[in-house]
Amino acid sequence: MLAVYAFCRRARALGAEFLFGSTVTGLEISRGAVSAVRTGDSVFPCGAFVNCAGSSARSIGAMAGLDLAVQPDMHEAGVTEPVKRFLGPMVVDMRRAPGSANYYFYQHDTGQVVFCITPDPPLLGESTAETSGFLLLAEAGRWFLGESVSGRRGEEMRMRAHRWLADQGVQNPARLAHMVAPGFRKNL
Numbered sequence: 001m002l003a004v005y006a007f008c009r010r011a012r013a014l015g016a017e018f019l020f021g022s023t024v025t026g027l028e029i030s031r032g033a034v035s036a037v038r039t040g041d042s043v044f045p046c047g048a049f050v051n052c053a054g055s056s057a058r059s060i061g062a063m064a065g066l067d068l069a070v071q072p073d074m075h076e077a078g079v080t081e082p083v084k085r086f087l088g089p090m091v092v093d094m095r096r097a098p099g100s101a102n103y104y105f106y107q108h109d110t111g112q113v114v115f116c117i118t119p120d121p122p123l124l125g126e127s128t129a130e131t132s133g134f135l136l137l138a139e140a141g142r143w144f145l146g147e148s149v150s151g152r153r154g155e156e157m158r159m160r161a162h163r164w165l166a167d168q169g170v171q172n173p174a175r176l177a178h179m180v181a182p183g184f185r186k187n188l
């Protein structure tokens with residue numbers, strides 16, 4: 001992150017301009033090359049155009065009539081609230097297991113636990129919607145947190161988790177929450 005800010009500052013110092021929040025919606029082509037970039041109502045004529053849209057590079061290429069071999073492969077990640085340090089090394093498990101090609105987790109210096117799973121079979125596409133692999137764990141955690149927090153706030157947390165679990169067809173949300181997050185046993 002710090003490196004990205006450093007690049008941004010240096011580029012500005014050298015005369016670059018950043019238009020954060022602008023979406024490229026079209027490209028104008030002249031003599032086989034991109035001659036202008038459209039972002040909504042604005043048009044930016046250009047002598048050169050660089051497609052660095054990451055997982056969206058194929059969509060941008062399509063605006064120029066190109067079929068680029070860029071195939072996004074979704075992973076799913078999560079970041080917890082900061083908690084007291086308990087985890088030293090980064091843990092990476094490369095073994096294939098049902099639903100997972102591999103996963104890792106570690107604790108950031110500022111306390112948050114960061115984790116990521118590579119789904120198996122792969123989920124191809126540009127969607128950024130949750131695949132629910134971690135949602136069950138998150139909602140189970142919310143359920144138990146709700147039990148630990150007194151008053152209306154705790155009740156709201158539990159009701160939110162209950163609704164989500166019930167919407168997934170879970171018959172006994174409290175029991176399932178206990179199964180996926182057994183360390184939080186309380187009032188079951």
Ligand SMILES: Cc1cc2nc3c(=O)[nH]c(=O)nc-3n(C[C@H](O)[C@H](O)[C@H](O)COP(=O)(O)OP(=O)(O)OC[C@H]3O[C@@H](n4cnc5c(N)ncnc54)[C@H](O)[C@@H]3O)c2cc1C
Pocket residue numbers: 022023024025052053054055056060077116
């Ligand atoms: C949760 C997570 C963890 C990761 N961990 C690691 C790691 O530990 N190590 C590692 O090496 N890599 C990691 N990666 C991968 C790494 O982040 C990417 O490979 C890298 O960011 C790709 O850089 P990029 O510049 O090609 O694309 P990106 O960083 O994706 O940048 C593309 C940019 O294009 C913009 N864009 C897309 N479409 C448009 C449009 N129509 N108009 C305007 N702008 C548009 C996007 O908003 C984005 O800002 C991780 C990725 C994620 C999501």
